[in-house]
Amino acid sequence: MSVVGFDVGYQSSYVAIARQGGIETVANEYSDRRTPSFVTFEDKQRAMGTSANSKMLSNINNTVWGFTRLLGRKFKDEQIAIEKLYHPYQIVEKENGDLAIRVQYLNEEVDFTSEQITAMLLTKLKEIAEANLRTKVVDCVISVPCFFTDIERRAMIDASRIAGLNCLRIMNATTATALAYGIYKTDLPEEKEKPRNVVFVDFGHSSLQIAAVAFNKGKLKVLATSVDPNLGGRNFDKMLTEHFSDEFMNKYKVNARSKPKAYFRLMQECEKKLKKLMSSNTTEIPLNIECFMNDTDVSGRMKREDFEKRGAELFKRIEICMTGILANSGLQLDEIDSVEIVGGSSRIPAFKQLVLDVFGKTPSTTLNADESVARGCALQCAILSPTFRVRDFSISDCQPYSIKLKWAPCEQNEEAEMEAFTKFSAYPQSKMLTFYKKEPFELEAFYNEKDNVPHPNKFIGRFKIDKVYPNPEGGNSKIKFKIKLLGHGTFDIMSASLLEKVEVVVEEKEEKKTEEKQEAKKEEPMEVETGTEAPADKKDEKPSEEQQPQPTPDAEPMQAETTTEPEAEKKTKTKVKVKSIDLPILSNIPSLGESGVNKLMEKEFQMIANDKLEQERAASKNSVEEYVYELRNKLCTEYEDFIKSDDLDNINSLLSKTEDWLYEEGEDEKKQVYIDKLAELKKHGAPVAERYTEFSLRPEIIKQFGGTLQQTRKVIEMWEQKDEKYNHLTDDEIKKVQKAIDEKQTWLDQQIGLCNTTPKNENPPVTCAKFRSEKQAFETTVSPILNKPKPKVEPPAEQKEKKAAPEAEPQKEAEEKPAESQPEMDVD
Numbered sequence: 001m002s003v004v005g006f007d008v009g010y011q012s013s014y015v016a017i018a019r020q021g022g023i024e025t026v027a028n029e030y031s032d033r034r035t036p037s038f039v040t041f042e043d044k045q046r047a048m049g050t051s052a053n054s055k056m057l058s059n060i061n062n063t064v065w066g067f068t069r070l071l072g073r074k075f076k077d078e079q080i081a082i083e084k085l086y087h088p089y090q091i092v093e094k095e096n097g098d099l100a101i102r103v104q105y106l107n108e109e110v111d112f113t114s115e116q117i118t119a120m121l122l123t124k125l126k127e128i129a130e131a132n133l134r135t136k137v138v139d140c141v142i143s144v145p146c147f148f149t150d151i152e153r154r155a156m157i158d159a160s161r162i163a164g165l166n167c168l169r170i171m172n173a174t175t176a177t178a179l180a181y182g183i184y185k186t187d188l189p190e191e192k193e194k195p196r197n198v199v200f201v202d203f204g205h206s207s208l209q210i211a212a213v214a215f216n217k218g219k220l221k222v223l224a225t226s227v228d229p230n231l232g233g234r235n236f237d238k239m240l241t242e243h244f245s246d247e248f249m250n251k252y253k254v255n256a257r258s259k260p261k262a263y264f265r266l267m268q269e270c271e272k273k274l275k276k277l278m279s280s281n282t283t284e285i286p287l288n289i290e291c292f293m294n295d296t297d298v299s300g301r302m303k304r305e306d307f308e309k310r311g312a313e314l315f316k317r318i319e320i321c322m323t324g325i326l327a328n329s330g331l332q333l334d335e336i337d338s339v340e341i342v343g344g345s346s347r348i349p350a351f352k353q354l355v356l357d358v359f360g361k362t363p364s365t366t367l368n369a370d371e372s373v374a375r376g377c378a379l380q381c382a383i384l385s386p387t388f389r390v391r392d393f394s395i396s397d398c399q400p401y402s403i404k405l406k407w408a409p410c411e412q413n414e415e416a417e418m419e420a421f422t423k424f425s426a427y428p429q430s431k432m433l434t435f436y437k438k439e440p441f442e443l444e445a446f447y448n449e450k451d452n453v454p455h456p457n458k459f460i461g462r463f464k465i466d467k468v469y470p471n472p473e474g475g476n477s478k479i480k481f482k483i484k485l486l487g488h489g490t491f492d493i494m495s496a497s498l499l500e501k502v503e504v505v506v507e508e509k510e511e512k513k514t515e516e517k518q519e520a521k522k523e524e525p526m527e528v529e530t531g532t533e534a535p536a537d538k539k540d541e542k543p544s545e546e547q548q549p550q551p552t553p554d555a556e557p558m559q560a561e562t563t564t565e566p567e568a569e570k571k572t573k574t575k576v577k578v579k580s581i582d583l584p585i586l587s588n589i590p591s592l593g594e595s596g597v598n599k600l601m602e603k604e605f606q607m608i609a610n611d612k613l614e615q616e617r618a619a620s621k622n623s624v625e626e627y628v629y630e631l632r633n634k635l636c637t638e639y640e641d642f643i644k645s646d647d648l649d650n651i652n653s654l655l656s657k658t659e660d661w662l663y664e665e666g667e668d669e670k671k672q673v674y675i676d677k678l679a680e681l682k683k684h685g686a687p688v689a690e691r692y693t694e695f696s697l698r699p700e701i702i703k704q705f706g707g708t709l710q711q712t713r714k715v716i717e718m719w720e721q722k723d724e725k726y727n728h729l730t731d732d733e734i735k736k737v738q739k740a741i742d743e744k745q746t747w748l749d750q751q752i753g754l755c756n757t758t759p760k761n762e763n764p765p766v767t768c769a770k771f772r773s774e775k776q777a778f779e780t781t782v783s784p785i786l787n788k789p790k791p792k793v794e795p796p797a798e799q800k801e802k803k804a805a806p807e808a809e810p811q812k813e814a815e816e817k818p819a820e821s822q823p824e825m826d827v828d
Helices: 050-052 078-084 114-133 149-163 172-182 231-252 259-282 303-312 311-329 349-359 372-384 506-519 593-635 645-663 671-720 729-757 768-786 795-821
Strands: 005-009 011-021 022-025 038-041 046-048 063-065 091-092 099-104 110-112 139-144 166-172 196-203 208-216 219-228 285-293 296-302 336-342 394-397 403-407 417-421 425-427 429-437 439-445 459-465 477-485 491-508 532-534 570-580 585-588
Touching: 005 114, 005 372, 011 114, 022 372, 038 050, 038 114, 046 050, 046 114, 046 311, 063 349, 078 091, 078 166, 099 139, 110 114, 114 139, 114 149, 114 208, 139 149, 149 166, 149 459, 149 593, 166 372, 172 208, 172 372, 172 394, 172 477, 196 311, 196 349, 208 311, 208 729, 219 303, 219 311, 231 259, 231 285, 231 311, 231 593, 259 285, 259 303, 303 311, 311 336, 311 349, 336 349, 349 394, 372 593, 394 585, 394 671, 417 429, 459 491, 459 506, 491 585, 593 645, 645 671, 671 729, 671 768, 729 768
Parallel strands: 005 139, 139 166, 196 336, 219 394
Antiparallel strands: 005 011, 011 022, 038 046, 038 063, 091 099, 099 110, 196 208, 208 219, 285 296, 394 425, 403 417, 403 439, 429 477, 429 532, 439 459, 459 585, 477 491, 491 570
């Protein structure tokens, strides 16, 4: 099982994996850990990541980025109007009011949903992870902004499924950062002690997210969040671009706003060569762009002070968001232990100063500003994975908006609405609710209008509790159902059941035991209208009365279970028990659904196959082009002496025709055509290359062959001199070796002579492979003889006895010496 975390950002994405006992942020095919969140559509294929980013200006109308901000939104959404200011690509309305991104792909206009394009980026990130892990990646954890609503989170889940991924958890970016911070801390307070409160400020390219988190040993709890969904680094880029557009209009009479390509080129220059440099320099920074518009070179300058002055309104919004976290969390400044800042835009000096002014603490940069979210997602995936051992760490996130339930009232005075989960409720969390109904009914879940939800559609889902029927008396039946905030941060109704009273006959002995049990339970409540399955820190809390739905006026009052007393002479009694019957739940939640996901998944796999085929086709074409240039160059240098003049003219003519064909009618051919064309070229060029290779390798092979023969002659000379190493070889064996030497030496001399007299531009009479085979045959003949082991000779038995005797005598002498040296003793 792979453990992978994806940080899918507005402008950049990162991939983190668990490997070798730690979390590692991996690099893409360009050896860069940052992968731009760009997708470019071309006539033949798609480009994603770094390659798409490089084609942004040349193919600006078909390059898409920032598409995660479009997830789960309608075309007429106010947010779409804001996004259009930052994107040149075309956003169109579909028949059902949804939005689509229209691009030119495969020489035709194609509309893609935001889920499809997000899936394309996830496919690229998946490939990066698989290339580093060298295994298939399926399970993962994906980050989203903490202000994403239910519909946006479900859209991200659908996108991951289209990409062939199993998303174990949709994780808030601020929570992932907090996990990456806290899991390695060994000095956190114990569970019963006062927690360590840390504020995490994530200032990214498109949004500002702030979270207050309480840490205890092995545990983190998100207390509250504060966000500005439309405040990020791109706002400062837009501010600089507008300023220099006006300046260039007055100074050079060029209107950057009239051409999207020029406008976004200016925005890129303002971000990379002005804003980033001003973050580390206090001097005036120049901005120079060559051939900006109408072959006009433009230039401008700006100081950091001017930048901060022009962005005063934006900095004010940042301050409001920072003070909002204090109000939402209820923390005082002295209760905050530290403030951690992450995100690409957190490097702005004025932002750091603002953090110091608001919280009274120097912002800490212990976390990697760009990679901490991906690392936190990988850690969460490792925690959820059964194959990895991770330190026990409990994570309690919070829902930034309150969720209400609404149903159709049976009576005029009935309360038809209730708050199911309050604002900043911890999740995962579940509750049990009780209703009294006599027929199927619907529940509608939606966000509270007062919570400033950044999505115009507050609707979450509609749930129909089916197959509800009256009780035997014709009144309302008791319905219990379980609502839950899932780990993804989404809402769902998990189960529903109807409680029905049934009369059963029991024996007298059992009845007595039952009565005793009822006596013991008299002081306990029969039912709880609302139950909560909360995290560990909320298990002891009881639900408030406000969370309990009021029963309908015609609802039956709750009654204790009754028993019918039989006559004294009867041995059995009748008892009323409650039977639970599961009810079907028909959900209507805004998402693609199983069929929609499968349909888009099939399209994605077709595009992946098309991309692969196009890459192979392009590689085959490049192989032909590369061979043409390589052979033409070598014919004038290395191969010049190895080809006849007539053949040289023919090959040069063939190469010129092939080159012209590549750029004309052969520009767009199938893969097999290029393979055949390359084979035809190699048919003419391979003999020349082989002659050159044979000539280059032959001297070394002949030298090795001659050295082997010379070394064998030395062995024969040692045998003739009665060398002890070879004196066990017989005369016949030495004659056989000598014969082999003479034969191979004669053959070698003849072939060397033939090769020396053969011109270089003709095929050699003998190849290097033949020299190697003859050398191998010679070694096969002589090696068993020369490496023959010497026979072992056993010494005579008398010599063995003589050798063994001296070994025993010293021992005997050693035993006798102490007696001789012992002094005589006088005994009285």
